[in-house]
Amino acid sequence: MYQMANEELILEVTEQGAEMKSLKDRASGREYLWCGDAKYWKRTAPVLFPLVGRYRDNESIYQGKVYHLSQHGFARDMEFSLISQTETELWFALEETEETLENYPFRFRLLVGYRLEGRRVQVLWKVENTDDKEIWFSLGGHPAFVCPPGEGKRSSCRLRFDTAGPLVSGTLTENGVLGDRLRTYELEDHEMTVTDDLFEEDALVLENSQAHEVSLVDGNGEVYVTVSFDAPVFGIWSSSPDAPFVCIEPWYGVSDREDFSKELTERTWSQSLKAGEVFEGGYKITL
DSSP states (O other), X not given: OEEEEOSSEEEEEETBTTEEEEEEETTTOOBOBOOOOTTTOSOSSXXXXXXXXXXXXXXXXXXXXXXXXXXXXXXXXXXXXXXXXXXXXXXXXXXXXXXXXXXXXXXXXXXXXXEEETTEEEEEEEEEEOSSSOXXXXXXXXXXXXXXXXSSOGGGOEEEESSOOOEEEEEEOTTSSEEEEEEEEOOBTTEEEOOTTTTBTBOEEEOSSOOSEEEEEOTTSOEEEEEEEOOXXXXXXXSXXXXXXXXXXXXXXXXXXXXXXXXXXXXXXXXXXXXXXXXXXXXXXXX
């Protein structure tokens, strides 16, 4: 586990998945990240690569060959290497292995960085195409935040968006891919309540840059965490009606549709890089 701190925050990150495990207010010791209790969900803030969501039937086709990946790809379960560390910045790297090449036919270098700036964490992503051909990938964040931040029920909290809405969400099927049905959410003064049934049909999947800033608001009407991003897609999710966390997930990618051809190069919101090119993305967490 690696730790860094500034005058405001303390952040802990593990090499396993380059995943944030704790984000605390330095003065009060207040924890903002979910603890990873397996009763509800064992993860805290996984990095999703090279897949966000699911392939249809967990399969993709590239140059006539079928490849298999499970939900959200393999990076979250792999050991990254620490490549640099300062008092307020960490960088980790992951490269292809013979095993990943069996399931994902490209060579790559994925860099994941974390930088503390006042009461903000910048989550930084770089994907380098180290192959001799064009590569395709998806990339996303899945940070889970304590909700409610103190005593009480999760339904005392609200989500605040940088749009007046309404928001239109895709619907995930039992197989984890996107169906045809859409759900529309009206907002009241840019907000919606985190009701017990909000996630009864799994995550909200919001495409086409409907918002670029999402905040959690406590029962006193105070914003306690904000996630800002440029990604064209984002998800909002929690695991069960009584799970004391909410995930705000910026995505460069999305699950396949039910009728998708499985062609890897044609996936919706997929990113591509020619040989030698670099993709940069990420998001910010402000407390």
